[in-house]
Amino acid sequence: AQTVTQSQPEMSVQEAETVTLSCTYDTSESDYYLFWYKQPPSRQMILVIRQEAYKQQNATENRFSVNFQKAAKSFSLKISDSQLGDAAMYFCACSKANAGGTSYGKLTFGQGTILTVHP
Amino acid sequence: GAGVSQTPSNKVTEKGKYVELRCDPISGHTALYWYRQSLGQGPEFLIYFQGTGAADDSGLPNDRFFAVRPEGSVSTLKIQRTERGDSAVYLCASSSPGGPYNEQFFGPGTRLTVL
Numbered sequence: 001a002q003t004v005t006q007s008q009p010e011m012s013v014q015e016a017e018t019v020t021l022s023c024t025y026d027t028s029e030s031d032y033y034l035f036w037y038k039q040p041p042s043r044q045m046i047l048v049i050r051q052e053a054y055k056q057q058n059a060t061e062n063r064f065s066v067n068f069q070k071a072a073k074s075f076s077l078k079i080s081d082s083q084l085g086d087a088a089m090y091f092c093a094c095s096k097a098n099a100g101g102t103s104y105g106k107l108t109f110g111q112g113t114i115l116t117v118h119p
Numbered sequence: 120g121a122g123v124s125q126t127p128s129n130k131v132t133e134k135g136k137y138v139e140l141r142c143d144p145i146s147g148h149t150a151l152y153w154y155r156q157s158l159g160q161g162p163e164f165l166i167y168f169q170g171t172g173a174a175d176d177s178g179l180p181n182d183r184f185f186a187v188r189p190e191g192s193v194s195t196l197k198i199q200r201t202e203r204g205d206s207a208v209y210l211c212a213s214s215s216p217g218g219p220y221n222e223q224f225f226g227p228g229t230r231l232t233v234l
Contacts, residue, residue: 106167111160112161
């Protein structure tokens with residue numbers, strides 16, 4: 001079983017500044033994946049970034065990067081040079097890995113963090 | 120190509136009625152997932168199909184909920200004797216497990232309101 005906790009219901013940032021969203025998780029799996037998803041008002045979930053637990057190097061995707069602390073079971077998202085289009089609900093999620101190393105698919109989500117970007 | 124589509128986008132029904140929610144996955148995606156998202160919460164897993172069969176239905180809350188995928192493409196989530204607590208956004212996602220990460224692509228969801 002897995003649990004994902006996001007302790008920040010809301011965050012705000014000024015345009016062009018940097019913001020960090022927090023996530024902690026718990027899992028009994030030895031191999032797993034962690035994700036950050038963005039959900040704008042249109043409701044469509046969009047994958048922002050993924051991290052494979054066995055990889056020590058933190059994942060980065062353009063302005064988005066993670067700080068993965070495996071021992072602490074922490075997985076925070078840093079958004080640099082924030083843009084108005086980054087405003088959305090952000091969800092942290094976890095899935096176990098298949099024997100072949102891919103994500104099993106069934107995602108466990110946190111409660112979400114609403115990000116507001118001020119011009 | 121087209122993404123995951125869900126119909127209807129909104130559904131209002133009365134307590135006790137039966138509803139069907141439809142999901143059209145991305146063409147060629149063999150895996151399909153249903154999630155339920157209550158207001159202000161993260162999505163909760165309901166069921167996962169690999170092809171026509173339910174590979175994992177551990178998230179279905181009770182026997183009023185049932186899902187099918189008879190031809191391995193379109194899926195229908197069926198809810199019998201709806202209750203006000205069933206009100207939520209129902210999200211569908213699909214993926215291609217043969218890919219390197221089995222990334223899920225989500226549809227826009229169906230907002231179900233039970234009066």
